[in-house]
Amino acid sequence: MSVTLADIARATGLSASTVSRALSDPDKVNPRTRDRVRKIAQDMGYVPNQVARSLTSGRNDLIGLIVPDIANPFFPPIIKAVQARASAKGKTVLIADVDEHPSDEIQRARVMRKRVDGLVVVSPRTPDDRLDQLAELRPIVFVNREVKGAASVIIEDSEGMREAVEHLTALGHRRIGYLNGPRRSWSNTQRQNAVREACAAHGVDLVEFGPFEPQIQAGVRAADLVHASDVTAVIAYDDMIALGLMARLNERGVRVGPDISVIGIDDSxxxxxxxxxxxxxxxPGSEAGARAVDIVLDLADTPSEAEPAVVQLETRLIVRSSTSPVRER
Amino acid sequence: MSVTLADIARATGLSASTVSRALSDPDKVNPRTRDRVRKIAQDMGYVPNQVARSLTSGRNDLIGLIVPDIANPFFPPIIKAVQARASAKGKTVLIADVDEHPSDEIQRARVMRKRVDGLVVVSPRTPDDRLDQLAELRPIVFVNREVKGAASVIIEDSEGMREAVEHLTALGHRRIGYLNGPRRSWSNTQRQNAVREACAAHGVDLVEFGPFEPQIQAGVRAADLVHASDVTAVIAYDDMIALGLMARLNERGVRVGPDISVIGIDDSxxxxxxxxxxxxxxxPGSEAGARAVDIVLDLADTPSEAEPAVVQLETRLIVRSSTSPVRER
DNA sequence: CTACGTGACGCAAACGGTTGCCGCAAGGAA
DNA sequence: TTCCTTGCGGCAACCGTTTGCGTCACGTAG
Structure with a gap:
């Protein structure tokens, strides 16, 4: 089959241990031997067997990533960032798409456990009590989800939401809608609270719709509900829903912008x-992903007992043309 | 730390080998023993160490996936399909995003080699000679790329392209543009040839632009070139480019549809x-991904010497509203 | 000249399972 | 009763690396 340490040991007349050290712990062997070993290993096309390496050393050079749905455009940037950051640190990413189906998560995580140096979990839907079980599988870091006693990178929606409502009121809107995300979504709870507070603070009426799944089709469905109501502006749980909403409104001849203002979330x-x-x-999904990797690797190196890191990232409003001054009805 | 086979052996008074068999090779042990072992294992929260398991058995329950760019919306559906199909067969996916940077591929693949049961490679840009090296790392299957002597799932663009050109000529277009994809892209070569043949067959003029990167910004740049030319319809290398093109044309007040017809590729x-x-x-990206997994796992089970499978998938045109009858100028 | 320190390398025991082979006991046939 | 078969379970080797510890030779100091 393939070249092993033993093969090189034979070829060099050294022992496997010396070869191992020559390759991965350069200071412990004579420089001349080291170079000779390395050259021969190179020539023989030696590639260390990561599996065997993991078994003894405990290190895997792998980090596990659990996401709910790769096809949702919010996640690829996160995945990419995780992947890039991991790669920069010599790690590969083991990925599990749980298909928005939370019960798989713990199962998948357990299986991954021994195989990875750390876990990054993006898990907006899993109930809290489940998450506690997950949190034991350290090192672990949650993205966009606060779990007591566990490290996390959370995205603080309130600032962006405040800006959004402020923006709409400045345009004259006095009655705005919020399209809720999935019922058990942690992010939705955050966003819902944020929009309620912001609306209360600005003294505008809030009408809530939903819950909706974070999919384009759900937005399409939402469009007719929104159109039948009297809101002049809508904030959607995410861009997917917003895009579906706009598509359907366009189709019905409602001009997004002039006739009704729409704001998405994610900036995909x-x-x-x-x-x-x-x-x-x-x-800031990418940033969240990168930070998560940093934290989880840090945790892996120094499994401290200290209170785990909780990083907060801010959101902000990007104004484009789907929002306009309110139209007189 | 965690519960091992030996712990269970001790708890049951059996030997590790029996426990191992009871858990993973049920027919070889007495049903009563098996159930007892399983119950105790369950109670003790035993989770097999996949790493150790791989080392002896050679099986990894992992399949490796190499893609050029997760953020390009063409890939997530493929990844998702690979992931889903793998999951259905009890495997997890090890993913590597090579960032459209082909030289990493072989390196990454080599490192993955021993860790996975098979490799699925989506590699539109890597030069042929590089791919030959990759092909040795069997079991391996290439998606949307034909490599001699290796299994692959290829997507035959010609039919869809023929339909596209036919559609445009039926709408009266006589001079159409093609926006080339990246210079060394295998897919682009296929698509370029297909569009040339189709245009020749229908006797319409073809004007080529590019090459362009498969990114929205490239499409934006393309828009002005297209607008300055005299084509009445454009086929873009992919949807990314088409979307950028449309966005910029909209911006410049050119109505896509009535003023100029646009066709994308991927149907993202x-x-x-x-x-x-x-x-x-x-x-059919999803289908390609699923098929690729089937093939690679099949290869892993029965490493035959036979000529490896090459599956062809067809494309077809989905007509929406970015194409209209040609406008008199 | 002896003794001791040190650098370079080998030995062997892990790591946690899997698996070929063997022994043993029980059951059936002669 | 004896012999053979069959089913069940144990023994031990093995997968490829890492790593603590021991050995050996050499150099230097006392």
Missing amino acids: PMSGMAYPTLTSIHV | PMSGMAYPTLTSIHV
Whole structure:
């Protein structure tokens, strides 16, 4: 089969241990031997067997990532960031898409456990009590989810939401809608609270719709509900829903912008390409992913007992053309 | 630390080998013993250490996936399909995003080699000679790329492209543009040839632009070139480019549809949400991903010497509203 | 000249399972 | 009763690396 340490040991006349050290712990062997070993290993096309390496050393050079739905455009940037950061630190990413199906998570996480150096979990839907079980599988870090006693990178929606409501009131809107995300979504709870507070603070009426799944089709469905109501502006749980909403409104001849203002959340790459371009609350997914990797690797190196890190990231409003001054009815 | 086979052996008074068999090779032990072992294992919270398991058995329950860019919306559906199919067969996916940077591929693949049961490679840009090296790392299957002597799932663009050109000529277009993808892209070569043949067959003029990167910004840049030319319809290398193109044309007051027809390729979820909705050639990415997993696992089970499978998938045109009858100028 | 320190390397025991082979006991056939 | 078969379970080797510890030779100091 493939070249092993023993093969090189034979070829060099050294022992496997010396070869091992020559390759991975350079200071412990004579420089001349080291170079000779390395050259021969190179020539023989030696590639260390990571599996065997993990077994003894405990290190895996792998980090596990659990996401609810790869196809939702909010996640690819996170995945990419995790992947890039991991790669920069010599790690590969083991990924599990749990298909918005929370019960798989713990199962998947357990299986991954021994295989990875750390876990990054993006898990907006799993109930809290489940998460506690997950949290035991340290090192672990949660993205966009606060779990007591566990490290996390959370995205603080309130600032962006405040800006959004402020923006709408400045445009004269006095009655705005919020399209709720999935019922058990932690993010939705955050966003819902944020929009309620912001509306209360600005003294505007809030009408809530939903819950909706974070999918385009749900937005399409939402459109007719919104149109039948008397709100003049809508904030959607995410860009997916907002895009579906806009598409359906366009179809029905309602001009997004002039007739009704729409704000999405996530600022996914598509928001700039929609028609009209979608005003959206930027959520720093990439940054969150990168930070998560840093934290989890840090945790892996130094399994401290200290209170785990909780990083907060801010959101902000990106104004495009889906929001306009309110139209007299 | 965690519960091992030996712990269970001790608890049951059996040997580790029996426990192992009771857990993973049920027929070889007495049903009563098996159930007892399983119950105790369950109670003790035993989770097999996959790493140790791989080392002896050679099986990893992992499949490796190499993609050029997770953030390009063409890939998530593929990844999702690979992931889903793998999951259905009890495997997890090890993913590597090579960031459109081909030289990493072989390196990454080599490192993955021993850790996975098979490799699925989506590699539109890597030069052929590099790919040959990769192909040795069997079991391996290439998606959307033909490599001699290796299994692959290829997507045959010609039919969809023929339909696209036919569609445009039926609408009266006589001079159409093609926006080339990246210079060294295998897919682009396929698509370029297909569009040339189709245009020749229908006797319409073809004007080529590019190459362009498969990114929205490239499409934006393309828009002005296209607008300055005299083509009445454009087929873009992919939806990303098409979306950027449309966005910029909208911005310049050119009505996509009435003024100029645009066709994308990939039929990504966004095409139905763009304005106007984008006529696009559907590329069965999900199916390709699923098939690739089937093939690679099949290869892993029965490493035959036979000529490896090459599966062909067809494309077809999805007509939406970005294509209209040619306007008199 | 002896003794001791030190650098360079080898030995062997892990790591946690899997698996080929063997022994043993019980059951059936002769 | 004896012999053979069959089912069940144990023994031990093995997968490829890492790593603590021991050994050996050499250099230097006393």
